Amino acid sequence: MQAMDIEKVNSMDFGEFVDVFGNVIERCPLIAAAVWSQRPFSNLEDLEKHFFAFIDALPQSGQEGILRCHPDLAGRELQRGTLTAESQREQRSAGLTSLGADERLRLAELNAQYRARFGFPFVLAARLSDPAAVRRELARRLHRPPAQELRTALGEVKKIGHLRLADLLGAHSARR
Amino acid sequence: MQAMDIEKVNSMDFGEFVDVFGNVIERCPLIAAAVWSQRPFSNLEDLEKHFFAFIDALPQSGQEGILRCHPDLAGRELQRGTLTAESQREQRSAGLTSLGADERLRLAELNAQYRARFGFPFVLAARLSDPAAVRRELARRLHRPPAQELRTALGEVKKIGHLRLADLLGAHSARR
Numbered sequence: 001m002q003a004m005d006i007e008k009v010n011s012m013d014f015g016e017f018v019d020v021f022g023n024v025i026e027r028c029p030l031i032a033a034a035v036w037s038q039r040p041f042s043n044l045e046d047l048e049k050h051f052f053a054f055i056d057a058l059p060q061s062g063q064e065g066i067l068r069c070h071p072d073l074a075g076r077e078l079q080r081g082t083l084t085a086e087s088q089r090e091q092r093s094a095g096l097t098s099l100g101a102d103e104r105l106r107l108a109e110l111n112a113q114y115r116a117r118f119g120f121p122f123v124l125a126a127r128l129s130d131p132a133a134v135r136r137e138l139a140r141r142l143h144r145p146p147a148q149e150l151r152t153a154l155g156e157v158k159k160i161g162h163l164r165l166a167d168l169l170g171a172h173s174a175r176r
Numbered sequence: 177m178q179a180m181d182i183e184k185v186n187s188m189d190f191g192e193f194v195d196v197f198g199n200v201i202e203r204c205p206l207i208a209a210a211v212w213s214q215r216p217f218s219n220l221e222d223l224e225k226h227f228f229a230f231i232d233a234l235p236q237s238g239q240e241g242i243l244r245c246h247p248d249l250a251g252r253e254l255q256r257g258t259l260t261a262e263s264q265r266e267q268r269s270a271g272l273t274s275l276g277a278d279e280r281l282r283l284a285e286l287n288a289q290y291r292a293r294f295g296f297p298f299v300l301a302a303r304l305s306d307p308a309a310v311r312r313e314l315a316r317r318l319h320r321p322p323a324q325e326l327r328t329a330l331g332e333v334k335k336i337g338h339l340r341l342a343d344l345l346g347a348h349s350a351r352r
Contacts, residue, residue, distance in 0.1 A: 014291075015244075018244060029204075030203075030206050032241075033243075033245055034235075034241030037237035037240050054238065059210075061213035061214065061230070062230065065207065065209035065210030067209075119213070
């Protein structure tokens, strides 16, 4: 996708805006559709600020809902080919698309434990990681207090959103 | 899809729940994913109550965001075959999938005027309607004050959600 400038973004009708930014927050086009109400945006940071403010203003159930719209890392959806394009790219960047069966199984077990404990999937800005680091981080976060873990997970949602927005607006030099 | 009882619903993990109820509110799986936090549910009405309470608690931008996740009636997405299964079925029930070119064009013009005026698409529980009534209602609502129209449109979102939930839980006798 070609990078665009903020004037182009501000000229979009809501249909175009949701087409382009609808997956900045994974499978939550509602959030992009809400953010459109706040236009015009002065720059990437301003646009991002509105995405994050919407997330922060949600009740806890809504914040957990955002997390529940994310796929497991190296999980069933990757196997089935039903990931979003963005998530597929990010999991590939982290080397999660070429795991051996043992490594995949080990991650699946940790993911299942995490989901059972917190009631949402393990979310990590995978593009910045690799398989060993994903496994380590998952094992570490599995034992944290739920309220603290919710905050950490939402921080990862924002990191993912930041990178996706930067890709779309051409502000990220290390595009993959 | 086979109807299910509330015990079945209460036994679902969040992945199953979002698979089944993710489109009760059109293209807003976030809302179903948030509602899962409120389980167990005592019955259909209780489940529905939590969907509607989530909508009512959103800031105005979020409520407009929900509307912006809806397709036009008899619009581009119907033509392209990219509607959700639920929306496709509802628009077919209303006779909107077999309009003549003139009638489609007339609706497209009204839809465009509505979108330009309110910043969200015209939403109507189409299953309960027919093409002449859709056109009449669109022409009528086009001239209402924005705050009043937002309330009306959210009421239609809830009617649609009620019918979709009733279908899933087998409580709706006039399934089509």
